[in-house]
Ligand SMILES: Nc1nc2c(ncn2[C@@H]2O[C@H](COP(=O)(O)OP(=O)(O)OP(=O)(O)O)[C@@H](O)[C@H]2O)c(=O)[nH]1
């Protein structure tokens with residue numbers, strides 16, 4: 704084995720900071736991405752929490768993402784600048800069912816831009832909770848206009864189902880490193896969503912003596 708085969712190429716390290724109002728789903732998003740888990744309960748994050756994930760980008764580029772999950776109550780706090788120091792990229796998260804969380808993106812953006820960076824960070828505007836599409840109050844048009852006006856990438860995700868979560872982080876990392884993702888990588892990144900469907904099938908000939916039947920459930924796959 705030659706020396707060059709022994710040599711380990713060091714991972715590129717990127718700091719990705721997730722910002723947004725309390726309850727919009729920041730912890731849920733990074734937990735989904737790093738551990739593939741989701742919890743329905745809400746425990747507000749105090750200060751900041753860190754998560755790591757190793758990914759491989761096109762060209763066999765090994766990247767370690769350090770994700771900083773910043774609590775929604777830290778905006779305007781004395782530690783905020785320290786949490787976001789040295790960020791390479793920001794995920795500006797809001798909840799598509801909360802107008803307030805979208806309106807407040809402006810405050811998060813202004814605060815994050817008040818800090819000095821050696822290299823200008825990339826920004827991604829991300830609408831979370833698309834599994835609650837029927838409760839959407841922030842229109843796609845409003846989202847798109849804001850992202851374009853502020854030179855941000857744009858995604859819609861669901862931390863609950865995992866829809867587009869991987870793609871969102873991967874795309875941000877690729878943008879920062881100026882790596883182009885292929886169409887197949889982008890299209891193939893949408894995960895399969897499993898939804899339980901209650902069957903409303905009624906027995907055709909109910910017998911008076913028969914016991915009441917429980918509703919049956921099956922798994923519906925959507926892509
Ligand atoms: N339906 C649905 N609920 C979600 C989704 N993401 C998060 N939630 C729920 O929203 C609540 C808040 O989620 P968190 O991830 O704790 O919110 P956060 O942004 O970290 O909040 P802070 O730590 O206070 O800043 C929890 O009850 C989650 O289960 C989603 O994609 N869909």
Ligand SMILES: [Mg+2]
Pocket residue numbers: 729730731746747748772773774775
């Ligand atoms: Mg949190």
